[in-house]
Amino acid sequence: MTVVDEDHDDSDAEDRENPYLRNPPTEFEPLEALSEEEAERQIERLREAIREHDRRYYAENDPIIADRTYDALFSRLQALEEAFDLAHTDSPTRSVSGEPIDAFDTVEHVAPMLSIDSSGDVADVREFDERVRRELREAGFDPDDVRYVCEPKFDGVSMEFVYEDGRLERAVTRGNGREGDDVTRNARTIGAVPGRLHDDPPERFAVRGEVYMPKDAFQAHNRERIERGEEPFANPRNATAGTIRQLDPSVVAERPLSVFYFDVLDASDLEDTHWDELRRFPRYGLRTTEEVELVDSIEGAIEYRDDLLERRDDLPFEIDGVVIKVDDREAREALGRTARHDRWSYAYKFPARAEVTPIVDVAVQVGRTGRLTPVALLEPVDVGGVTVSRASLHNPEEIAAKNVGVGDTVRVQRAGDVIPYVEEVVEKGSEGHYEFPDRCPVCESPIERDGPIAYCTGGLACDAQLRRSIEYYASDDGLDVEGLGEKSVRQLVDSGLVGSIADLYDLEPADLTGLEGWGETSAENLLAELEASREPPLPDFLSALGIPHVGPATARELAREFATFEAFREAAxxxxxxxxxxxxxxxxxxxQIHEFFASEANAEAVDDILERVSPREEQTEGGGGDELEGLTFVFTGSLSGMTRSDAQELVEAHGGNATSSVSGNTDYLVVGENPGATKREDAAENDVPIVDEDEFRNLLEDRGLEGDLG
Incomplete structure (x- = not known):
């Protein structure tokens, strides 16, 4: 049984004297030709019409104008509000933008938002029904009159939406059930959240809804992230939760969130039953799902759950079970609640998907060296106790050999208990196999094949390769620049501050403090790390460039052979x-080394770096002794009497090891000025002694190395 609104008639809205409801014009008189009174009248009509179009689109899935026409009306309203300075917080235009906010206020809910008691065992569901009937009989109700409303258990983020006089006053996350974060400005950017209710809503109306990301939109969004070289979200719920708490509402507006409303938390006018409440939601512009039924018995609820389980993969949203609710409101009050959950509702959970799941899309990920890796985007599936929503397809030849295509049901395994991959096709749902693109999905450069492997030819001109190249340049295998992880690199690139590795060295404190999450201390720490990397040991520099197949070990051999970067490049x-x-x-x-330098883009990028960085000549002969033999040092922060590179070379020249990451084998972590936090945390976890620069010098002097200190 579907939730419908049999009593509501849309003719009132359609018959109003509003030219922007049906067959609206998309060409308008010039703004300068309007008086302020005429502009105000047009603005009110446009706002009224856009709200109605939003209701039809989001709540009823029954639009009466094309998207392009809607966009024209919306743009006209924006232009009028700006030209006549008539913007208003209640306007539809205020729901799609906003300035970043610093933090969220904590707000108490109008009514508790409790969790739901649940089980995947049908015996527990029947026991819930027996308890409900027994307690209602004791409270004077006829247990034979018990009816249940059955709803999908959405796998999203539960929120409270409070309307006063029909206007959205606040939207609050569930939090701890008693209070949550005020995310109203973010919620206003979601199309399915009406800023003002339609029809004649109660004066006070607080409803519970589930913010979610539709499966198709989630896969498309993840595909974009993968192709940009960003880490994809694990599942739609994670994507939703991460989005709704963004500090910048404009980020939320760009992501494909939607909402289903499914309960009244508080109202000045309540219906007698939950079913009747749901029936009036669409009238107010609150979107409900069609997958709701009213049943007369618990067996009907069990049948509903089993039917929905069979159709689970065909639904446009992710669910992990069904919720069974007592329909009668007085009966609910009699049943009451515990400290954790309402006693009138129960969730009958689905079993986790196990290993076999459909492929819904394929994305192509661009690696640091330009290597393209096809990634299967899956309906989330349980593999060894871990929820997996993507799996590697390795390369184009592997796709062809396994005949894998979008729509196929496949078996997923995890290699080494870490990396998921598609093992085999269990059931074909596609014709043939996925056809690999001939151009890079990020930069549109031609794709070249080297045996089974495909490469983007864009080099550092490809944004995906650029981000990964910067991350690698700053990694433990590169120059070990703390503070340049995936998130910070993405910020720097996306903001336009960094368009090449060389740009890192041109950053100013004000550039960084203008970014979200950066303060003066973190900015100073990163700039100090970059300054300390300007004279790196040659092996570290060679490895940091990300030349294919040139990792730390190969870089050390090349540095020993050529001693200077100039000599190495001449040979290359x-x-x-x-x-x-x-x-x-x-x-x-x-x-591979020769081809790297033969690339004009790579050669220019290296030249730009060399204008800011001077790799130190490798000492191939002579040197120290074995005073530090058996000792392993890690350095973080800037040293005052010598560069970090000098200190590392000194340690290695006297038989010690200078590594870039802390482990159980590290003997000392040497901490200079403006150190990063990561290495200190690792040292604490591994019980590694932490020494400052003076203590490091004392240690060297104790071993007879006074003359080697700077």
């Missing part, structure tokens, strides 16, 4: 055969 560009004589370098690696 003009004498690749000489590279082959180096340990760790064969014909294939030599060719």
């Amino acid at each position: 560009e003009n004498d690749p055969e000489r590279l082959e004589s180096v340990d760790e370098v064969g014909e294939t690696v030599a060719e």
Whole structure:
């Protein structure tokens, strides 16, 4: 049985004298031709019409104008409000933008938003029904009159929406059930959240809704993130939760969130039954799902759950069970609640999907070296106790060999208990297999094949490769610049502050403090880290460039052979055969190094870096002794008497090891000025002694190295 609104007649809205409801014009008289009175009248009509179009689109799924026409009306309203300075907080235009906010206020709910008692065992569901009937009989109700409203259990974020005199006053996350975060400005950006209710709503009306991301929209959003080189969301719920608490409402507005409303928390005018409450929601512009039924027995509720379980994969939203609610409001009050959950509702959970699941889309991820990895986007499935929503398809040849396509049902495994991959096709739902693109999904550069592997030819001109290259440049295998992780790199690139690795060295404090989440201390720490990386050891610099197949081990061998970057680059560009004589370098690696520098974009990027960074010459002969043999040091922050690179070279010249990350094998973490927090936290976890620069110098002096100190 579907929730419908049999008594509501839309003709009133349609018959009003409003030219923007049906077949509205999309060409308007010039703004300068309007008087202020005429502009006010047009604004009111446009607001009224847009609210009605929103109600039809979001609450009834029955639009009466095309999207393009709606956009024209919306743009006209924006232009009028701006030209005549007539913007209002209640206007539909205020629901799609907003300035970033610093924090969320904590707000008490108008009524408790409790959790739901649940089980996946049908015996527990029947026991719930027996308890309900027994307690209602004792309270004077006829247990044979008990009816249940059955609803999908949405896998999203539950929120309270409070309307006063029909206007949205606040939207609050569930929080701890008693109070939550005020996210009203974010909620106003969601199209399915009406800023003002329609028809004749109660004077005070607080409803509970579930904010969610539709499955198709989630997969499309994840695909975009993967193609941009960003980490995808694990599932729609995580995507929703991460979005609704963004500090910048404009970010929320860009993400495809929607809402279903499913309960009244408080109202100045209450219906006698939950079913009747649901019937009037669409009249007010509050969107409900069609997947709701009113049943006369618990067996009807169980049948509802089993039917929905069979149709689960076909639903446009993610659910993890059904909710069974006593319909009669007086009966609900008699049943009451515990400290944790209402005693009149129960969730009958679905079993977790196990290993076999459909592929809903395929995205192509661009790696640091330009390698393209196809990723299957899945209906979330349980694999070894972990929910998996994506899996590797490895490469184009693997796709063809397994005949994998969008729509196929596949078996998913986890390699090494970590990386999920598609093992086999269980049931074909597509014709043939996924066809690999011939151009990069990020930068549109041509794709080249090297055996089974596909590569983007865009190099550092490709944004995805740029971000990953910066992350690698700053990583433990590169120059070990703390503070440049995935999130901060994405901020720097997306803000336009950094368009190349070299741009890192041109950053100013004001650039960083203008970004969300950055303060003066974090900005100073990053700039100090970058300053300390301007004279890196040659092996670290060679590894940091991200040359294919040149990791730390190969970089050390190349540095020993060529001693200077200039000598190495000369061989790389003009004498690749000489590279082959180096340990760790064969014909294939030599060719990859040569091709890296043959790329005009890469060569220009390296030249720009060298204008700001001076790799230190590798000392190939002579040197110290074994005074520090067996000791492993890690450095963080800036040293005053010597550069961090000097200190690392000094340690290695006297038999010690200087590594970039703290582990159980580390003997000392040397902390300079403006250190990062990560290494100190790792040192504490591994019981590694932390010493400052003076203590480090004392340690060296104790071992007879006074003359080597700067």
